[in-house]
Amino acid sequence: MAKAKTVFQCSECGGQALRWQGQCPACGKWNTLIETIPAPAASSAGGRFASLAGESARLQKLSEIVPTDYARMPTGIEEFDRVLGGGLVAGGVVLIGGDPGIGKSTLLLQALAAMAVGASAIYVSGEESGEQVALRAKRLGLDESSLQLLAEINLERILDVLRQHRPRLVVIDSIQTVYSELLQSAPGSVAQVRECAAQLTRFAKQTGTAMVLVGHVTKDGTLAGPRVLEHIVDTVLYFEGDTQSSFRLVRAFKNRFGAVNELGVFAMTEKGLRGVSNPSAIFLSQHAQEVSGACVLVTQEGTRPLLVEIQALVDPAHAPSPRRLSVGLEQNRLAMLLAVLHRHAGIVCADQDVFVNAVGGVRIGEPAADLAVCLSIVSSLRSKALRRDVVAFGEVGLAGEIRPAPRGQERLKEAAKLGFKIALIPKANLPKHPIEGLRTIGLDRIEQAIAEVRELEG
Numbered sequence: 150m151a152k153a154k155t156v157f158q159c160s161e162c163g164g165q166a167l168r169w170q171g172q173c174p175a176c177g178k179w180n181t182l183i184e185t186i187p188a189p190a191a192s193s194a195g196g197r198f199a200s201l202a203g204e205s206a207r208l209q210k211l212s213e214i215v216p217t218d219y220a221r222m223p224t225g226i227e228e229f230d231r232v233l234g235g236g237l238v239a240g241g242v243v244l245i246g247g248d249p250g251i252g253k254s255t256l257l258l259q260a261l262a263a264m265a266v267g268a269s270a271i272y273v274s275g276e277e278s279g280e281q282v283a284l285r286a287k288r289l290g291l292d293e294s295s296l297q298l299l300a301e302i303n304l305e306r307i308l309d310v311l312r313q314h315r316p317r318l319v320v321i322d323s324i325q326t327v328y329s330e331l332l333q334s335a336p337g338s339v340a341q342v343r344e345c346a347a348q349l350t351r352f353a354k355q356t357g358t359a360m361v362l363v364g365h366v367t368k369d370g371t372l373a374g375p376r377v378l379e380h381i382v383d384t385v386l387y388f389e390g391d392t393q394s395s396f397r398l399v400r401a402f403k404n405r406f407g408a409v410n411e412l413g414v415f416a417m418t419e420k421g422l423r424g425v426s427n428p429s430a431i432f433l434s435q436h437a438q439e440v441s442g443a444c445v446l447v448t449q450e451g452t453r454p455l456l457v458e459i460q461a462l463v464d465p466a467h468a469p470s471p472r473r474l475s476v477g478l479e480q481n482r483l484a485m486l487l488a489v490l491h492r493h494a495g496i497v498c499a500d501q502d503v504f505v506n507a508v509g510g511v512r513i514g515e516p517a518a519d520l521a522v523c524l525s526i527v528s529s530l531r532s533k534a535l536r537r538d539v540v541a542f543g544e545v546g547l548a549g550e551i552r553p554a555p556r557g558q559e560r561l562k563e564a565a566k567l568g569f570k571i572a573l574i575p576k577a578n579l580p581k582h583p584i585e586g587l588r589t590i591g592l593d594r595i596e597q598a599i600a601e602v603r604e605l606e607g
Contacts, residue, residue: 234407247388275326442529477507493549
């Protein structure tokens with residue numbers, strides 16, 4: 150009997166090679182080639198990328214197409230709707246990933262149980278039995294009367310059930326457990342994940358079914374499987390947070406029907422995930438007395454302004470090479486800010502270990518955090534505490550200038566609403582009309598900011 154021909158397929162990008170080699174020739178990643186047996190693609194999935202809209206190919210002029218607004222289906226969970234852009238969309242496919250045990254299945258079961266009251270919904274469980282899902286629903290106190298459950302991992306059987314019942318909402322938990330009989334590779338392999346996701350997406354587009362796919366993540370925190378998976382779906386959400394903490398963050402990295410970088414904040418309770426109405430309270434530490442090395446930042450997450458406390462600890466180095474460590478902030482940017490402080494403000498940290506942390510486990514990627522980081526470092530180095538009612542934001546350039554941040558008015562209004570009295574901000578962000586209860590100080594240079602801090606030290 151002839152031996153089946155094998156190929157080596159990359160687990161990251163799906164590229165193929167005839168023989169094993171350490172580096173993938175397509176994406177350049179190392180040790181990602183896995184031996185698989187090639188199989189012909191399913192005929193029903195032919196042209197899957199060309200026909201996802203469920204219509205035959207027809208040439209049209211753009212001016213002839215009448216745009217329509219997508220009707221939203223609220224999930225009943227306000228924070229989840231915020232991240233989705235208002236709710237699920239008919240025919241839209243959402244991919245949600247996160248670490249094991251962080252709450253993906255809990256959140257989706259809560260949302261689906263609430264939505265099943267007014268629309269037909271099916272929860273497809275590939276990782277847990279029906280008894281396990283029912284036990285979780287009872288523990289969460291959910292209404293189980295309208296929600297239908299399908300414990301199945303075979304793609305063809307799943308599609309048969311979906312075509313028969315035509316639900317408006319479907320959750321696939323998870324896409325890595327689903328397999329197609331038309332492919333010979335194991336469930337979770339690159340070929341299976343790509344093919345199953347393509348066929349499920351095609352079904353959603355053709356029938357107008359809102360679908361949510363749960364995905365596993367790698368050790369690096371990225372979604373497992375081929376990158377094409379993220380390109381097929383309409384929305385990509387990530388669960389963030391420590392499983393040892395009661396707080397969870399859901400962030401949108403891609404959304405064809407709404408804004409990206411939106412942030413939803415949840416608290417894990419005995420009755421499941423609950424939205425946090427005032428997330429700034431999570432990211433602000435409650436000190437019994439004023440402490441040095443702390444500065445409150447007004448950051449912007451999508452359309453939501455958040456107040457986050459930035460903490461810095463500057464300590465004499467005990468090794469020839471001082472350490473620079475940041476948690477929740479970009480480490481390379483920390484090194485750049487230390488150089489700017491040295492060059493333009495005379496703040497020397499060459500012989501000091503510098504540690505910077507964003508309270509609450511939130512990740513801050515915008516450069517508007519620069520000014521708050523610099524002020525917290527100066528406060529820790531001089532062992533002088535800033536006043537509790539001071540907030541700051543602004544980007545710091547290499548020349549020492551302080552650049553404006555987007556949506557400055559919204560940031561200032563949020564700070565005033567939470568009781569802060571003084572805001573150190575770029576001069577370009579000064580409001581045209583005074584904000585009641587908030588004194589704004591416009592800054593041009595980093596050395597000017599340091600001088601203002603000395604006047605505000607407690």
